[in-house]
Amino acid sequence: MKIAMAQTNPVIGDFDFNIQAMIKRALEARALGCELIVFPELSISGYPPGDLLERNDFIDNQLNALQELIHSIRGIGVLCGVVNREICQGERRLFNSALLFEEQNILARTDKQLLPTYDIFDELRYFTPGPKSSLISYKGLNLGITICEDIWNDEAGLGQKHYDRNPVADLASLGADLFINIAASPFHGGKQDLRNTLLKKITAHYNRPLIFVNQVGGNDSTLFDGLSLALTAQGEVAARAMDFSEDLVVFDTTTQKGDCHGVSTTDDQAxxxxxxxxxxxxxxxxxxxxxxxxxxxxxxxxxxxxxxxxxxxxxxxxxxxxxxxxxxxxxxxxxxxxxxxxxxxxxxxxxxxxxxxxxxxxxxxxxxxxxxxxxxxxxxxxxxxxxxxxxxxxxxxxxxxxxxxxxxxxxxxxxxxxxxxxxxxxxxxxxxxxxxxxxxxxxxxxxxxxxxxxxxxxxxxxxxxxxxLPSYDIIDAVVKAHVEDHQSIEDMVTQGLDRSTVNEIVQRITRNEYKRYQAPPILRVTAKAFGAGRRHPMAQRYRP
CATH class of the missing domain: 3.40.50.620 (HUPs)
Structure with missing residues (x-):
């Protein structure tokens, strides 16, 4: 089966713009002979929609856009990320879902199980965790579909677990032929190598090919690099989309081959x-x-x-x-x-x-x-x-x-x-x-x-x-250690930094928290940026 991987750049809440872009990509994929096109996580609403998810009219309009999308695409199956709403005993519950549809019929749905709450993420604020994994059969293949964070708990890839569930292992045990992960995986320096290593380890460990389709673009301070991948069962790259640009690439599950487009070769280029x-x-x-x-x-x-x-x-x-x-x-x-x-x-x-x-x-x-x-x-x-x-x-x-x-x-x-x-x-x-x-x-x-x-x-x-100020080389070293790596003053001194200088810089960082709360949004390119992913109180007296 030929599968199109469409990494799109949605505008949060512009449902018509987003689905029109998806329809255009589906037509392109159909013309290339593809039987299935895969879009990123929450591709209709855009990610992250934040507190817009608390508005019923936002969910209503997103579901209306979904229906228009379903009725507009013929001749190719579509797997895309959507917000699903259920009413259970009078209580509204939202799910971050992957929906498979074809010829105006919804064939299957799977819900995100692992909802991150660290750094810039706060998904448990809005969503309910989905039920345990099950396979989706399509065109003779058993698809093991996961959504973004669902793959970031596999011991084979990470060497450790952060959640009780492991959706990847569950799907492998059920007999998945192909893993598909739809994602809105944010970028920071070094993230691409980390993500690629994770994906390769998963495919090699379970001896199954994997398709990873990621959102691209900037939404507020959060940046998404795309870089969607298809990997063979041996962990080799078979198809790859560009980074930091909308793209469409095709992967053939029969030949295990696909399109590979150019990407950044260094971290600074990225x-x-x-x-x-x-x-x-x-x-x-x-x-x-x-x-x-x-x-x-x-x-x-x-x-x-x-x-x-x-x-x-x-x-x-x-x-x-x-x-x-x-x-x-x-x-x-x-x-x-x-x-x-x-x-x-x-x-x-x-x-x-x-x-x-x-x-x-x-x-x-x-x-x-x-x-x-x-x-x-x-x-x-x-x-x-x-x-x-x-x-x-x-x-x-x-x-x-x-x-x-x-x-x-x-x-x-x-x-x-x-x-x-x-x-x-x-x-x-x-x-x-x-x-x-x-x-x-x-x-x-x-x-x-x-x-x-x-x-x-x-x-x-x-x-x-x-x-x-102290020299910028020293400031940069302390900022990385203290802000990004959460190291203590003792850790930094042990590594050879002068204690009085470290104390001065850390005190400055603490003292100026109020300024950063009033700063413009900051484009995030490191593992820990000042902004949404760093929530330190301003009025406090803890001094390390």
Whole structure:
């Protein structure tokens, strides 16, 4: 049997858009001689729908869209992810389901059993776990169908269990001929290798082929890489879809062969693609076409601008340079050169007159030796200017702060933290440079002087970031250990980091939690980003 694997990029709640895309893919698959097309998890509603699932009208409209989909596709079977609703003793229950239909008839349904509640997931908030696994017979094959997390509990693949049930083992024991997993499996750096290893171990252990069909695209801060796969019973890749792009590939269960499309070859390439895709999807799915960026002459705003151009096109990106009395001539030239290289609009608005006006408010303000207050005034003037242009022109302001700065609070609320999206807010400073150099390998986009200069906020005379902070290499190491790996201070000291420096950085991370709660959504590319997947209290007194 020829099976089409369709990785789609749904818009959450745009049921008509989503099913029209599915109908188009089904027609393509039918023309290729496929007997079955497989779509991702919750492909009609989009994933994750969050608290929209608490609205009965949302569920009603999704079920209506499902009926339209069922009646619109002929000549090919369809397996897709849907929200199912049941009323049991007056209580509404929702299920995250996979539905198989053909020629306007629903043939089978299976419900997701393992509902994750860690990191960005909160599925037990909405769904009821499905019953124990059973096989679905179709075209002479016994299909073992699972949904995303259902495969992330197999000891053969992971070496450990997190749930009591193991749907994969259950389906294997029942005699499944082919495993199919429909998923909305989010991306982060290193996730692709982890996922591929898991899938290969499962197929090799149970000696059965496996089809994995994943959602692609960005929904809010969560990014999905696609990279759908078909593996032989020996764990070899037989078919593979592109990463970070909608795609359709065909796998033949008889020959165990299929289409293999190109994907990223390094983690940095994948992260760059993820950020471009995430920026494009967030801006456009929110109803915007254009973006505006405060260009400082530094590496962060340069990388953000380059990503925005790749995502939205040069005609849809504008940069505004807002020099102060502390701004160097080099930064003026660098912002011009960057805009020229990118082919985007550049505008200069000096902030000195506005800054002087603010300083007249109080005798305590000191322009000769600006402290935190005076520095923050400058940042907030810039934020106000950028938001004014965003409002006037209907463009989305992209914040330019990186993860290292966000972690230690080296950012100004209502200043440089203004914006609708923090594009590189999950990139440590070291990774900012690595991704920028990757961009420059194909074309010298970011001026060399931007890559080589010392980072500076330029809010005081001769200022550099390292006047106020430990080195970024150390900050990055502590942030990864503390935020992503949940290591203790003792763990970090044992690994050779200086105790007083670690203490300072961890205290900064804790103290600045309130700022991050007010930050724009951050595109997630690491295992633990600031945002939905990290839920730390702001008013608390625990100090490690």
């Amino acid at each position: 992260i760059l693609k993820a950020l471009v895709m995430g920026t494009r999807d967030y801006v456009t799915k929110c109803g915007f076409k254009q973006a505006i960026i405060g260009s400082s002459g530094g590496i962060d705003s340069a990388l953000t601008a380059a990503i925005a151009v790749a995502a939205l096109g040069r005609k849809n990106v504008k940069t505004i340079f807002m020099p102060s009395i502390y701004t160097s001539k080099q930064n003026i030239e660098d912002t011009k050169a960057l805009a020229l290289n990118l082919g985007i609009s550049w505008q200069s608005i000096p902030i000195a007159p506005m800054y002087d006006a603010f300083l007249t408010l109080s005798d305590t303000f000191n322009p000769e030796n600006p402290g935190i207050t005076e520095q923050n005034i400058q940042a907030r003037i810039r934020g106000t200017i950028l938001m004014a242009f965003s409002n006037k022109e209907g463009s989305m302001l992209l914040a330019t702060g990186n993860k290292s700065e966000m972690a230690v609070g080296y950012s100004t609320l209502y200043g440089d933290m203004c914006g609708g999206l923090a594009v590189i807010g999950d990139l440590p400073k070291k990774k900012v440079y690595e991704i920028s150099r990757l961009i420059n390998r194909e074309r010298k986009t970011i001026p060399l002087s931007i890559l080589e200069k010392a980072p500076s906020a330029e809010l005081a005379p001769d200022q550099t970031d390292q006047d106020d």
